[in-house]
Amino acid sequence: MTAPEDPRVGLLLSIADDELVMGHRHSEWTGWAPHIEEDLAFSSIAQDEIAHARLLYELAEPLTGRTPDEMALGRGPGEYRSSWLCERPNGDWGYSIARQFLYDTADAVRLEALTASSWTELGDLVKVMQMEERYHLDHGRAWFERLSAGPVTGRQRLADGLSASIGEAVALFEPLPDEEGLVADRILPRPTADLLSEWLGAIGEELEAASLDFVLERHASSSGEMVPTSSGEMEGEEEAFSAPGVARRDGRWVHEGGFSGAGGRFGRHSEDFLPLWEEMTGLFRAHPGARW
Numbered sequence: 001m002t003a004p005e006d007p008r009v010g011l012l013l014s015i016a017d018d019e020l021v022m023g024h025r026h027s028e029w030t031g032w033a034p035h036i037e038e039d040l041a042f043s044s045i046a047q048d049e050i051a052h053a054r055l056l057y058e059l060a061e062p063l064t065g066r067t068p069d070e071m072a073l074g075r076g077p078g079e080y081r082s083s084w085l086c087e088r089p090n091g092d093w094g095y096s097i098a099r100q101f102l103y104d105t106a107d108a109v110r111l112e113a114l115t116a117s118s119w120t121e122l123g124d125l126v127k128v129m130q131m132e133e134r135y136h137l138d139h140g141r142a143w144f145e146r147l148s149a150g151p152v153t154g155r156q157r158l159a160d161g162l163s164a165s166i167g168e169a170v171a172l173f174e175p176l177p178d179e180e181g182l183v184a185d186r187i188l189p190r191p192t193a194d195l196l197s198e199w200l201g202a203i204g205e206e207l208e209a210a211s212l213d214f215v216l217e218r219h220a221s222s223s224g225e226m227v228p229t230s231s232g233e234m235e236g237e238e239e240a241f242s243a244p245g246v247a248r249r250d251g252r253w254v255h256e257g258g259f260s261g262a263g264g265r266f267g268r269h270s271e272d273f274l275p276l277w278e279e280m281t282g283l284f285r286a287h288p289g290a291r292w
Contacts (some may be wrong), residue, residue, distance in 0.1 A: 006063045007178035008119065008187060010081065013071075014176055014265055015110070016056035017082035020072055021273075022103060023049030023281050028090055035107060040140055045100075048132045055125055069291055073284035077277045080265040085168035087264070087273045094157025097147060101140040102162070102169035102203070108137055109199045110172075118186040148210040162207075162215040167222075170243045170255070172198065174265045196255055200246060204253030216253055220246050240266065 026046035033039040057068035064071065085103060090096045113128055117123040147158040173196035207213040228278040241261035246253055262268045284290050 001207075007058055007176075007182050008122075009288070010064050010177040010265075011182055011188060012056050012060045012063075012122075013081040014083075016053040016060070016081045017072075017264075018086050018103075018107075018172070019049045019056070020053035021080075021082040021086040021276065021280075023047070023053065024276065025086065025088075025090055028271070029096065034093060045136050045139065048136065052129045055129070055149075059121060059125060069284065073281045077269060077274055080269065080273070080277070081265050081267065082269070082273070083168065083172050083174065083264040084270045085165060085172060087270050087276060088165070088168070089272055091161070091164075092157060093252060094147065094154070094159075095161035097140065097143045098158055098161030099165045099169075101144045103172070104133065104137040104140045105203055106169060106172045106199050107133060109195050109202070113190050113195055114188070116186075116189045118189075122187070122287075144210070148212060159212055162212060163218055166215055166219050167243060170200070170219075171241075171244070171259075171263055173199070174243070174259055174263050176265055189237075193255075193258070196244070200219070200253050200255055213253075214257055215247055216248075 013131075026042045026049060028041040030039060030046075033042055053072060054068050057071040060071060061067060066074070085099060088099070097254045107209065108130075111126050111133060114126045115123050115130070117126070144158070147154045149155075173192045175192050176188070177190065179192065183191050204213065204216060207215060239261040241259075241263045243259055244255035244257045247256050264270075
């Protein structure tokens with residue numbers, strides 16, 4: 001799929017598709033969470049994320065001529081703009097909590113920036129989303145604190161989840177198609193590189209406070225190259241997707257270098273996305289015209 005003609009669509013999809021896919025992953029904990037309170041919590045968060053996606057698809061409808069149902073469930077896999085972090089299977093509880101914590105801290109930075117968008121409809125919509133997203137972030141932080149300060153086994157599983165997801169969390173800030181124009185028009189008030197810098201500084205402080213900053217140290221010593229397959233093997237001859245490295249400078253965690261190759265923001269997905277897409281869109285594809 002080529003970049004949308006209107007760059008605002010690419011911006012909307014980068015948020016909406018993250019919310020839709022993350023919501024679907026969260027919903028998979030229904031009936032499987034460690035206890036009933038978390039069963040209800042993740043089910044509620046999943047509903048919120050999917051509802052936020054729908055609001056964003058509705059905002060995109062006049063720009064695309066496609067209904068929210070068609071946008072959410074009627075596109076081919078390469079048309080989605082979700083990040084790889086959102087697409088990964090839930091894994092164990094430690095990974096799911098680590099991913100939610102990293103995703104929601106990054107999403108908070110993204111949404112706060114968009115409240116100042118010159119596109120007033122988007123800015124107003126984001127403010128509505130923030131009212132529920134604060135609850136999601138509180139949930140992620142509560143579990144982060146509980147596991148990081150708890151028994152060794154739980155802390156180790158959280159640390160393993162953070163190590164497995166931190167690189168793809170950095171890639172949430174992959175530059176968008178036509179980003180320069182979006183920033184020039186202040187539709188996106190700040191470049192994604194600035195948002196990454198803000199998030200990384202804040203997340204570094206939280207990890208240091210929990211004595212989990214070795215997760216960032218491990219990432220700093222590894223290559224920034226990312227692969228779409230869990231086996232670590234590249235498919236075809238596409239350029240490898242790499243995210244900026246991280247380093248500690250003057251008492252603060254910062255990113256170094258830039259992105260290369262293409263990831264989710266340009267429709268190149270992980271191996272985990274296709275089976276997720278097939279499940280997520282199966283009913284809509286089997287019954288054309290079905291409504292969400």
